[in-house]
Amino acid sequence: MPLPSTDILSQATVQVSPGPSVPTIVPPSIVLTPSQVAKLSVIEKSKRLAAFAAVDEHLLGEHRVIGIGSGSTVPYVVERIVSQGPELNKARVFIPTGFQSKELIVSSHLNLGDVDQYPTLDITFDGADEVDRDLNCIKGGGACHLREKVLAEAAKTFILVADYRKNVEFLGTNFSQGVPIEVVPFAYAKVLQNLRGTLGSPNAVLRMAKMKAGPVVSDNANFIIDAPFATDVMKDPYTIMARIKMLTGVVEVGLFCHMAKAAYFGNEDGSVTVKWNNGKNEHISP
Numbered sequence: 001m002p003l004p005s006t007d008i009l010s011q012a013t014v015q016v017s018p019g020p021s022v023p024t025i026v027p028p029s030i031v032l033t034p035s036q037v038a039k040l041s042v043i044e045k046s047k048r049l050a051a052f053a054a055v056d057e058h059l060l061g062e063h064r065v066i067g068i069g070s071g072s073t074v075p076y077v078v079e080r081i082v083s084q085g086p087e088l089n090k091a092r093v094f095i096p097t098g099f100q101s102k103e104l105i106v107s108s109h110l111n112l113g114d115v116d117q118y119p120t121l122d123i124t125f126d127g128a129d130e131v132d133r134d135l136n137c138i139k140g141g142g143a144c145h146l147r148e149k150v151l152a153e154a155a156k157t158f159i160l161v162a163d164y165r166k167n168v169e170f171l172g173t174n175f176s177q178g179v180p181i182e183v184v185p186f187a188y189a190k191v192l193q194n195l196r197g198t199l200g201s202p203n204a205v206l207r208m209a210k211m212k213a214g215p216v217v218s219d220n221a222n223f224i225i226d227a228p229f230a231t232d233v234m235k236d237p238y239t240i241m242a243r244i245k246m247l248t249g250v251v252e253v254g255l256f257c258h259m260a261k262a263a264y265f266g267n268e269d270g271s272v273t274v275k276w277n278n279g280k281n282e283h284i285s286p
């Protein structure tokens with residue numbers, strides 16, 4: 001099923017015209033056709049709904065510098081942005097949170113920039129592994145949370161998009177693999193020891209790669225530790241985030257506290273739930 005995903009170039013068709021001998025790579029459009037939409041699963045549809053609602057409500061004509069996060073929901077953010085047309089988008093620059101979103105921006109023919117050129121962003125859209133009632137979230141399921149946090153912090157407005165499974169009262173409810181922690185490689189054993197001991201996460205583990213022997217290596221050439229904590233600890237994510245961050249060797253913690261302005265969750269019934277940082281909850285009917 002053709003989805004707007006990171007493997008967009010691998011789905012590309014090669015067109016060989018009779019003239020030049022060099023084949024042209026034509027990536028499939030990020031904008032889905034009605035028949036592609038009809039084939040999406042309920043979860044994919046709900047991600048797309050959340051992304052569309054978030055872009056429609058928050059991406060303004062005057063926005064020029066836009067952060068694009070990582071994960072499987074973000075391609076739908078880009079789909080909606082591309083649908084706004086080249087006229088609006090040619091004046092904009094898009095900042096990626098990692099390899100995946102860089103590919104997404106480039107293959108969608110959007111202008112690519114980096115945060116060292118644009119340290120202030122108008123807005124950043126990103127996915128989340130889980131979002132609690134106060135809009136704190138777990139991020140880093142895709143090992144991108146260092147760059148994601150930089151782009152969230154650099155943005156005047158940070159907006160989360162996710163499907164209904166991520167909408168929880170307390171962090172760690174469904175996402176039980178633990179808090180993703182990026183560490184410099186040579187310090188991983190020491191940080192693991194700290195986490196399993198003093199910090200109270202006996203099941204903390206080094207994240208291992210699936211199709212490679214050895215650990216996952218982040219876009220910044222670091223390792224990732226996943227550290228699960230008890231529910232009581234996760235009820236106060238800021239405190240545990242600060243304690244982990246103080247460990248020498250830790251580069252960034254996948255707990256984003258008090259950063260998002262709003263979180264959009266697509267629901268199974270086609271509605272969208274919006275949680276705002278002022279405590280307000282909104283329901284957008286299908």
Ligand SMILES: O=C(CO)[C@H](O)[C@H](O)COP(=O)(O)O
Nearest residue numbers: 071072073127140141142144
């Ligand atoms: O934090 C992330 C990557 O580091 C992602 O935003 C998070 O994992 C959510 O991804 P998805 O939209 O695929 O559920």
